[in-house]
Amino acid sequence: MHIDLLAPEPFARNDFWSTLAWLRANSPVYRHPEPDGPGFWALSRYHDIVRVYADSDTFSSAQGMRLGSEPAAVAAVANRMLIVSDAPHHTRLKRALHQAFAPGRMPRVERMVNDVVRDLVDEAEQRGELDFIDLAKQLPNRVVCAMMGIPRADWSWIGQLTTEAFDSPDENVRSTAHSEIFLYFIDLLNRRRAEPGDDLVSEIAHQSRVTELDGTDRPLTDEEIVFNCNGVLSGANETTRYSAAGAVHMFARHPDQWRLLREGGSQAVGPAVEEVLRWTTPGVHALRTVTRDTEIGGVPIAAGDKVTLWNVSANRDEAVFADPHLFLADRRPNRHIAFGHGRHLCLGAHLARLELSALLRELAPRLDGFELAGPVVFNSSNFTWGITSIPVRLRLARNVTGTSPLAV
Numbered sequence: 001m002h003i004d005l006l007a008p009e010p011f012a013r014n015d016f017w018s019t020l021a022w023l024r025a026n027s028p029v030y031r032h033p034e035p036d037g038p039g040f041w042a043l044s045r046y047h048d049i050v051r052v053y054a055d056s057d058t059f060s061s062a063q064g065m066r067l068g069s070e071p072a073a074v075a076a077v078a079n080r081m082l083i084v085s086d087a088p089h090h091t092r093l094k095r096a097l098h099q100a101f102a103p104g105r106m107p108r109v110e111r112m113v114n115d116v117v118r119d120l121v122d123e124a125e126q127r128g129e130l131d132f133i134d135l136a137k138q139l140p141n142r143v144v145c146a147m148m149g150i151p152r153a154d155w156s157w158i159g160q161l162t163t164e165a166f167d168s169p170d171e172n173v174r175s176t177a178h179s180e181i182f183l184y185f186i187d188l189l190n191r192r193r194a195e196p197g198d199d200l201v202s203e204i205a206h207q208s209r210v211t212e213l214d215g216t217d218r219p220l221t222d223e224e225i226v227f228n229c230n231g232v233l234s235g236a237n238e239t240t241r242y243s244a245a246g247a248v249h250m251f252a253r254h255p256d257q258w259r260l261l262r263e264g265g266s267q268a269v270g271p272a273v274e275e276v277l278r279w280t281t282p283g284v285h286a287l288r289t290v291t292r293d294t295e296i297g298g299v300p301i302a303a304g305d306k307v308t309l310w311n312v313s314a315n316r317d318e319a320v321f322a323d324p325h326l327f328l329a330d331r332r333p334n335r336h337i338a339f340g341h342g343r344h345l346c347l348g349a350h351l352a353r354l355e356l357s358a359l360l361r362e363l364a365p366r367l368d369g370f371e372l373a374g375p376v377v378f379n380s381s382n383f384t385w386g387i388t389s390i391p392v393r394l395r396l397a398r399n400v401t402g403t404s405p406l407a408v
């Protein structure tokens with residue numbers, strides 16, 4: 001079988017799944033060639049991938065976290081940006097940033113999420129027919145921009161920049177978008193240092209502190225704040241956008257699963273959200289660099305080698321998930337790794353779950369279902385992947401009040 005995980009066309013066609021299934025069955029630790037490089041290892045089985053995520057001493061993130069990264073750009077943020085750092089830097093940074101997501105802030109965030117979702121679903125219901133990606137991309141963007149205190153006039157522009165920074169196939173476009181985001185946050189940080197507000201940037205700038213190895217505390221540097229605000233922005237936007245659109249895609253194709261959710265009441269939302277995350281897995285792969293000679297699945301791996309972890313494959317692994325190629329809204333258990341695993345579990349995982357849960361709770365009482373009204377389009381990225389267009393007609397419930405147990 002011809003294997004090319006670098007080719008964009010299979011991702012744009014949504015037909016790369018058979019390649020990953022073949023790798024799981026025949027070559028789970030596969031040496032993948034590169035046109036202009038030494039090649040890399042591709043891991044496709046769940047347990048191999050989880051093992052690598054858990055061993056950050058042997059498998060480093062600090063030399064890049066995706067295929068195609070520009071080495072100079074990686075070096076500029078290494079050990080100062082959460083996703084491209086190793087312990088002890090990663091541990092200290094994550095602990096400091098977690099302070100801004102402390103439980104005391106969550107009730108306010110949850111109210112904000114519910115308000116945003118209600119407004120968006122009201123707009124969608126009035127239209128009746130829409131490209132659902134328009135709603136899906138506004139949900140996380142409105143929430144995270146509001147959390148950060150970004151002026152509303154900038155929300156749309158920030159959302160577009162975030163997509164370009166992580167999804168564009170052109171390295172120059174990605175680099176330029178990242179630079180513009182960094183410059184924007186530098187200006188925003190300067191304003192929040194002078195005039196703090198009740199927002200995430202102010203919280204990180206004035207309250208979050210890093211504990212050094214000698215036990216002393218220090219504030220986060222400007223670079224650490226700017227780099228990680230970019231990370232929060234991108235993580236919050238991309239995962240929820242693609243998962244929300246993917247949810248509607250599957251519920252439109254499988255109306256029995258939508259009925260199952262609507263009839264299951266509030267207890268049905270949690271499992272449905274986890275299945276949406278497993279099924280969509282917007283974070284397609286992660287990259288690690290080997291720090292010392294090792295082995296994976298009995299295959300020798302040399303220090304300096306690049307190892308890629310294909311989360312999308314792990315989440316369809318037949319050894320872990322029963323009927324992995326079926327979308328089952330009530331799937332239990334569901335030990336997916338859509339947010340990664342171990343130390344590098346996504347900082348925004350809780351927020352993404354809040355957003356997706358609020359969306360399903362708001363849609364279920366109002367809609368009997370979804371009808372696809374045009375072709376579904378996917379992007380061509382092997383890093384952050386999902387639907388970019390999904391025209392749908394909303395089938396409104398005949399009696400909205402009390403139609404579903406989720407309405408109460």
